[in-house]
Amino acid sequence: MKFPMYKRAMDILLSTMALVFFLPIMVVISLMIIFTMGNPVFYCQSRPGLKNKVFNVYKFRTMSDSFDNEGKPLPDENRVTKLGLMLRRTSLDELPQLINILKGDMSIVGPRPLLMEYSPYLTRWERRRHEVKPGLTGLAQVHGRQDISWEDKFKLDVEYVDNYSIALDAKIIFLTIRMVMKREGILYAAPQGRLDDYRRALDYDNR
Known part of the structure; x- marks a missing residue:
């Protein structure tokens, strides 16, 4: 499926406007992270993108480097700082992904990028x-964000692939803003846990 020119043009326009608007806030957030957690400011991770092409997604760092007595990282809920929790609740931790959008790795609207290790568990x-x-936001995010099942999330992702349009993108952007303002659907993880653990437990058939 080709990526429509109108969608790329909208991505460049909206991400540029958003970066200009949010730049002072991003600078303040960066300084707060340095003062409370130190460097690095950004969290980068490989994710599968269009046609499974791998890219590095950017986020503001929200967790400290805390380990247990055996040297293993503590669970996410124990590592998320007060600042990090605030950034997640307001979705400000996602702002660096505007750079991903300008680069062409992502779009304003589309299925959220998954962890690389989840790929073998997708049908x-x-x-x-x-x-x-x-995308920075998507159809699944405005229908429950992280409080819906993996199956429902993927169903909505494919529904978006089959039906995306300017009107649908505009609707999703509006609903996303409303959800962020209401701080709805903010969880540490999906209710079923990690996709790989969940589907291994189900002995999922990946053929």
Whole structure:
């Protein structure tokens, strides 16, 4: 599926406007992270994008480098700082992904990029989510964000692939702003836990 020119033009326009608007806030957040957690300011991680092409997604760092007595990282809920929790609740930790959008790795609207280790656990039908660029927000996010099941999330992702348009993108952007203002659907993880652990437990057939 081709990536429509109108969608790329909208991505460049909106991400540029958003970066100019949020730049002072991003500078303040960066300084707060340095003062409370030290460097690095950004959290970078490889994610599958359009046609499974791997790219580095950017986020503001929200967790400290805390380890247990055996040297293993503590659970996420124990590592998220007060500042990090505030950034997550307001979705400000996602602002650096505007850079991903300008670079062309992501779009304003599309399925959220998954962890690389989840790829083997997607069915052929679910992999259709990679027929479009991953997004800063998406149809699944405005229908529950992290408090819906993996199956429902993937169903909504594929529904977006089959139906995306200017009107649908505008609607998703509006609903996203409303959800962020209400701070809805903010959890540490999906209710079923990590996708790989969840589907291994189900002995999921990946053929």
